[in-house]
Amino acid sequence: xxxxxxxxxxxxxxxxxxxxxxxxxxxxxxxxxxxxxxxxxxxxxxxxxxxxxxxxxxxxxxxxxxxxxxxxxxxxxxxxxxxxxxxxxxxxxxxxxxxxxxxxxxxxxxxxxxxxxxxxxxxxxxxxxxxxxxxxxxxxxxxxxxxxxxxxxxxxxxxxxxxxxxxxxxxxxxxxxxxxxxxxxxxxxxxxxxxxxxxxxxxxxxxxxx
Numbered sequence: 125x126x127x128x129x130x131x132x133x134x135x136x137x138x139x140x141x142x143x144x145x146x147x148x149x150x151x152x153x154x155x156x157x158x159x160x161x162x163x164x165x166x167x168x169x170x171x172x173x174x175x176x177x178x179x180x181x182x183x184x185x186x187x188x189x190x191x192x193x194x195x196x197x198x199x200x201x202x203x204x205x206x207x208x209x210x211x212x213x214x215x216x217x218x219x220x221x222x223x224x225x226x227x228x229x230x231x232x233x234x235x236x237x238x239x240x241x242x243x244x245x246x247x248x249x250x251x252x253x254x255x256x257x258x259x260x261x262x263x264x265x266x267x268x269x270x271x272x273x274x275x276x277x278x279x280x281x282x283x284x285x286x287x288x289x290x291x292x293x294x295x296x297x298x299x300x301x302x303x304x305x306x307x308x309x310x311x312x313x314x315x316x317x318x319x320x321x322x323x324x325x326x327x328x329x330x331x332x333x334x
Contacts, residue, residue, distance in 0.1 A: 136307055137227070141292070141300040142167050145285040148302065152281035166263055170282040171300075173262045174246065174289030177255070182245035184208045193217065196312065198305065199240035201247040208244040210237060214308070221307050230298030239291040239301045246287040259286060 139147070145167035149155050155163060184206035192198060192211020198218065199210050218236040222228055231239075250256045263279050285302075292300045 136303060136310065137225075137299070139303075139306075141289075141302060142171060144300065144302040144306060145171055145288070148285060149279075149281045154280050166279050166282055167285055169263050170259070170279075170285035171289040173259050174286030174291075175293045177246065177249075177286075177290050177293075179294055180245050180249040182208060182241060182248060184244075184248050186210065186241070188212050193312075198236075198308070199244050201244045201251075203251060206248060208241065208248070210240055215240065217311065218304055218308055221311055222304070225307060227299070227304075227307075231304060232296075235295050235297060236301075236304065239295045239297060239304075242291040242294050243287045243301060246290045247283065250283055250286075256283070259283065 142164065146160070146163050149163045149167055150158070150160070184201065186208050188210045190211065190213045192214030195211070197209075197211050198214045199208060201208050215236050219233070222231045222236070250259065259282060260279075263282055288300045288302045291297070
């Protein structure tokens with residue numbers, strides 16, 4: 125989860141969870157000229173997939189550290205060795221942002237850390253198991269047709285949408301963490317003094333596989 129690409133300080137909650145998912149996909153490389161309706165279909169499919177996932181345990185090592193605000197990170201997964209890094213300074217800021225924006229009913233105390241961990245647990249799950257192929261099938265994107273043979277294609281950003289939807293569901297949140305990442309991005313923009321009136325999408329996947 126990252127907090128870069130700050131949106132303007134608007135009523136972020138007016139955009140629903142699928143709307144934020146579409147924005148995330150639209151800002152992902154390879155999707156710049158995609159049909160918005162296709163992106164919305166993929167966003168809905170990825171959101172539904174993540175929401176329907178059975179709870180998964182995080183088998184990776186969990187490390188808590190500061191420095192997330194500098195990096196623009198809330199959490200990230202690295203695969204060698206499997207590790208989930210939780211950035212406590214960004215999590216603390218997210219909790220304050222929830223209070224300031226009056227979103228506590230959506231994000232109960234402590235839920236930011238829980239959602240970040242759940243989000244990264246899905247990245248671990250998709251990285252090491254058959255669920256990644258299942259997500260591709262759910263999206264219905266074909267990379268190749270050879271007669272009756274259809275090869276499912278990769279949709280960049282879809283795994284991130286699914287991970288956010290999973291976190292929303294298993295943590296019982298009122299809104300997707302996508303909304304919270306957008307608010308964190310707005311906060312980062314305000315702190316940098318670089319507000320320019322634009323309204324780009326929330327940050328993209330910060331996962332590292334190294």
